[in-house]
Amino acid sequence: MQNELLKELEARGFINQTSNMDGLNAALNAGKITAYLGSDPTADSLHVGHLVPVMMMRWLQKYGHRPIALVGGATGRIGDPSGRDSGRPMMTEEVLAKNVAGLKKSFSKFLRFGENDNDALMVDNYDWMKQYSHLDFLRDFGTDFTVPRMLSMDSVKRRLDNGMTFLEFNYMTFQAVDFLTLYREHNCVLQTCGADQWGNAIMGIELVRKKLGKEVFVLSTSLITDANGNKIGKSAGNAVWVNEDKTSPYEYYQYFRNISDDLVEKFLKIFTEIPLDEIARLSALRGAELNEAKKVLAFAATEIAHGREAAEKAAEAAAALFGGGADMSNVPSKEIEMVDEMPILDFLVMTGLFPSKSEARRMVEQGGVQIDGVKITDIKYIVSPADELMVQKGKKTFLKVIKK
Numbered sequence: 001m002q003n004e005l006l007k008e009l010e011a012r013g014f015i016n017q018t019s020n021m022d023g024l025n026a027a028l029n030a031g032k033i034t035a036y037l038g039s040d041p042t043a044d045s046l047h048v049g050h051l052v053p054v055m056m057m058r059w060l061q062k063y064g065h066r067p068i069a070l071v072g073g074a075t076g077r078i079g080d081p082s083g084r085d086s087g088r089p090m091m092t093e094e095v096l097a098k099n100v101a102g103l104k105k106s107f108s109k110f111l112r113f114g115e116n117d118n119d120a121l122m123v124d125n126y127d128w129m130k131q132y133s134h135l136d137f138l139r140d141f142g143t144d145f146t147v148p149r150m151l152s153m154d155s156v157k158r159r160l161d162n163g164m165t166f167l168e169f170n171y172m173t174f175q176a177v178d179f180l181t182l183y184r185e186h187n188c189v190l191q192t193c194g195a196d197q198w199g200n201a202i203m204g205i206e207l208v209r210k211k212l213g214k215e216v217f218v219l220s221t222s223l224i225t226d227a228n229g230n231k232i233g234k235s236a237g238n239a240v241w242v243n244e245d246k247t248s249p250y251e252y253y254q255y256f257r258n259i260s261d262d263l264v265e266k267f268l269k270i271f272t273e274i275p276l277d278e279i280a281r282l283s284a285l286r287g288a289e290l291n292e293a294k295k296v297l298a299f300a301a302t303e304i305a306h307g308r309e310a311a312e313k314a315a316e317a318a319a320a321l322f323g324g325g326a327d328m329s330n331v332p333s334k335e336i337e338m339v340d341e342m343p344i345l346d347f348l349v350m351t352g353l354f355p356s357k358s359e360a361r362r363m364v365e366q367g368g369v370q371i372d373g374v375k376i377t378d379i380k381y382i383v384s385p386a387d388e389l390m391v392q393k394g395k396k397t398f399l400k401v402i403k404k
Contacts, residue, residue, distance in 0.1 A: 003028040005063040009219075011276055012269040014056045016195045019205055019218040027189055027217070028065075032118065035060055035190035035219075036068035036182050038125070038175070040076040041091075044102025045243035048255065051110075052221040052270055053192045057120075058110050058304075060192075062273075066118045068188060069107040070178060071100050073126030078171050100124060106242045109305050121186070125178050144210050145173055145203070153199040172200045179204030180211055189216045195223050224270075242305055249306040250332045253314035254396050257298035264293050272300035321398050331390075333400035344369075344381040351401055353393045368394050 003025050009015050018024060027033055037057050039050060046054065057067040076096060091099070104122055111120040132140070150156060150172065156164060179201070182188035191201045201218040208216045240255045241247035247255075259267055265283035268274060274282075274296070282293035295315070302311040313330040320331055336350050344364060345357045354360040361379050363369050369376045370392040371383065383389070389401045 001029065005060060005065070008059055008063070009056060012059075013266060014052065014059075014221050014270065015219065016222040017198060017218075017220045019202065020215070023215060024190065024217040024219065032065055033190060034066040034068060034182075034186050034188040035192055036070050036123075036179075036188050037192045038070035038072055038075070038178060039103055039107075040072035041096055041099030041103055042076060043239075043241075044099045045241045045246050046103060046106035047239035047241045047247075048271075049224055049239065050194075051242070052224055053194055054107070054110050055270055056192055056219070056221055061111060061118055061120060064118055067111055067120045068182060068186060069104075069111060069120055069122050070182070071103045071107075071122065071124045072178075073100055073124040074129035075125060075171060075174050075178075076100075077126075078167055078174060102243055109242060123182070125174070125181075128181050129174060129177070141173060141177060141207070144207055145176075149206075153203075155196075155199055172203045175200045176203040176207040179216065180207050183208050183212070183214065183216060191216070191218050193218065193220050195220050244306060244310075248332050249302055249310035250314045250317050250330075251397065252305060253298045253302040253311065253318060255298075256301045257294050257318060258396055259294065259297075261290055264290060264297060267301075268293070268297050272297060272304070274300055317398075331398055331400050333402055335402045335404045338383075338385050338401075338403045341382045341384055344376055344383055345379060347383045348391075351391060351399055353391065353397065353399055363393065 005028055006015075006021075006025060035057065037053050039046065057069075061067050073096065076091070076099070107120070107122065113120045113122065150169065151160075153172065155172070156169065175197075179188070179191055191204060193201050198218070198220050201220070205216055205218060208214055240252060242252075244252075256267065256271065265279065268279045268282060269276070272279075282296060285293050298318075299311050299315055302314055306314075317330040317332065334351060338347075338350075342350075345360045348354050348360040348364075348369065349357055354363065360369075364376055364379050364381075367375055367377050372390050373392075385403060387403050391399045391401055393399070
């Protein structure tokens with residue numbers, strides 16, 4: 001009999017690939033299991049592109065199983081070569097610590113942590129990997145990985161011509177040791193991951209089998225792409241962040257509100273907990289009525305990530321800006337020090353709407369910036385001090401700038 005959790009995950013479109021579906025089904029039917037999901041601290045927040053396996057772990061917890069959120073303090077020091085054409089830049093210890101803290105905050109938005117039987121556990125693989133010297137690691141695991149097997153991985157093959165380093169080549173061995181360690185310490189039998197991590201995860205299955213003679217499982221999810229078919233992520237430059245200091249709840253809401261029509265059903269199934277029969281009804285809407293489904297999606301997704309109050313304020317702000325007649329007090333705002341006149345590019349960077357003057361310049365020259373409804377196209381424009389200014393970036397991003 002197919003396990004109820006697997007039925008839910010399959011119906012919602014989470015499952016991309018499984019190492020042994022029959023074995024995993026039997027393990028789930030036998031009782032509570034422990035599963036883990038890892039994320040390297042390459043940034044101080046998860047983003048929407050990470051959330052498919054995170055939401056799958058959320059469902060796993062709802063069905064009574066125990067999730068482990070692994071923050072890769074050790075693997076983050078190496079850099080995952082999967083899906084990349086060049087090595088990741090090395091991070092300082094200070095940046096790593098900041099990013100680890102940010103990831104823990106992100107995971108806490110989606111998983112329940114505590115002391116009960118199926119409350120989530122947070123771990124950092126640096127805690128066990130730092131105990132190995134290079135010699136210790138080679139002695140304990142060096143004979144468990146063969147070079148031909150490692151070279152067969154797609155993450156390695158695509159990088160060989162671009163000069164993959166020995167550092168990156170070791171990444172899959174570290175991830176495999178993670179699985180072995182979590183099995184030994186927490187009886188963790190399942191690793192969940194995105195499709196791009198499949199090869200690394202399989203190495204963990206093989207290591208557990210070699211060392212302990214036990215079978216563990218991998219369950220991967222498909223990757224979420226943007227309207228152009230590009231993977232959503234920091235490297236691609238299109239990340240929508242989970243932590244509110246990087247992407248506001250309003251911007252998070254607007255991301256889901258403005259997805260293309262063909263993604264509505266998929267996103268409702270993955271990013272919300274709305275029952276499937278209601279999703280079927282919403283997905284059947286057409287034309288202007290489909291906008292109501294998008295509003296439901298945006299509210300439900302924002303509520304999970306930021307809470308009901310933030311979702312309500314985001315919805316009210318969107319209604320005020322695009323529907324008219326609603327309370328403008330919930331429109332995103334920021335206070336800045338502005339005593340004298342200021343060049344437009346300096347002003348836009350100070351608001352936080354743009355990370356650099358070059359990006360602000362590009363948007364101004366393209367006619368994508370408005371202040372109080374007036375389009376600004378001159379990069380030499382001077383902004384005069386005012387108690388309050390409504391700044392618009394593109395078609396959908398608004399910020400109420402308030403003078404301190």
